Amino acid sequence: MSSKVLVAYASKMGATAGIAEAIGTVLREHGHPVDVRDAGDVGSVTPYDAVVLGSAIYLRRWRPAAVRFLRRYADELGDRPVWLFHSGPVGPDREQTQEMPAGVHRLARRIGAAPATTFAGAILPATAKGFIARHLATGNLAGDSRDWQQITSWAEGIAEAIGAEIRDHGHQVDVCEIGQVSTIGWYDAVVLGSAVHAHRWRPEAVTFLRHRTNDLRNRQVWLFHSGPVGPASDQLQPMPRKVQRLARRIGATPAMTFAGKLTQETADGFLATRLARTQLAGDFRDWPLITAWAKDVAAAITSIEVSSWHRPESHEPSR
Known part of the structure; x- marks a missing residue:
């Protein structure tokens, strides 16, 4: 059996959206039907058995659409397994873990989700938005710092955890080459x-x-x-x-x-x-x-x- 998964994201310059798509691909490869959606476009979480939510993080702030998503669906998310991630660090600081904003931390505790995993981000001249971002995209912080191996490994862990949920509610399953x-x-x-x-x-x-x-x-x-x-x-x-x-x-x-x-x-x-x-x-x-x-x-x-x-x-x- 498989669980239907929602991978929702709130992205500013496309890097977080790309991570969400990669996570969705891994989950599909493990047999789970997945919808990858902009958090602002999600009308309901009822059809989903599990939810992954990601946000860009800048100046220790999540994107407003991601925070609204958590607040709006808090009660329903509390009845489902939920994984959180945020992306943003670039350049020399790309491996530094980012703490969740206080408001997001409270919402995560409310729904029973673990702290968000931090992924490095990307800042590129072609996608940079705003004066500061465009300026940074021409300096030593420019480039795609995303660690796709780390992202894939994290998504595979989610796939296995979803499998564990299925086993807990019915059949025990091995998926093998x-x-x-x-x-x-x-x-x-x-x-x-x-x-x-x-x-x-x-x-x-x-x-x-x-x-x-x-x-x-x-x-x-x-x-x-x-x-x-x-x-x-x-x-x-x-x-x-x-x-x-x-x-x-x-x-x-x-x-x-x-x-x-x-x-x-x-x-x-x-x-x-x-x-x-x-x-x-x-x-x-x-x-x-x-x-x-x-x-x-x-x-x-x-x-x-x-x-x-x-x-x-x-x-x-x-x-």
Whole structure:
């Protein structure tokens, strides 16, 4: 299962907005549907299971839109996991932690959020606003000081924490690369996904099905594949014949098709790199569809746990 996450931001010159987008990308890569919105454009937090709020910080002040967001939704935010961040330090001071303003600190305590994480900011001539900012953008403070590795790591921590929330409210889940799975002996159910290109699954996914046929036959199994992009992004993709035969052997239904993603930053190989410069480029994944499918899977797993590392080492699934 996945939680729908709101990443809201209040930015002055675009640096905080860029951080918010990066956080949203990481959360999506971990399976969570995410909306990245300007805090001033958010009309409700009711549809969301978790919230990340970021603000630019200047002269120890948050952006007014971020403060209003916290004040307006304080009661609802108190019922959800909330993470806060602010960005602003540049130049030699870019690694210095910034304290939350007193008013923000009080609101954070009220909703039960931890203190805001500080990220370095950016000040560039092209985006600087105001006389002081434009002046600084021509001096030694100019440049993009944002630490994308730090931002990614922080977002991954949020993704894991959201997963913990899901586990606390239902099934226990492991999300693993196929190559990292040494045994499925202690799992009661398995969801397997593969990229599909030119009507072919990834070899490691096919190998997983073939080598674990007997074990999978005794468990609930769901399959999905992703790949369609561009105008054909909503077209269903039939399973390759080899995968069809293996699916029948283990009693799994046909794979669910999800649209894929093709960008210049992630394209791998000559053909993909060229296609990423065409109308096929973009992120076509339908997160509401993915969430709905995941909820159907969760509902079908009625009284079992998806994984249990607390179970004795019998490797036999409990029923």
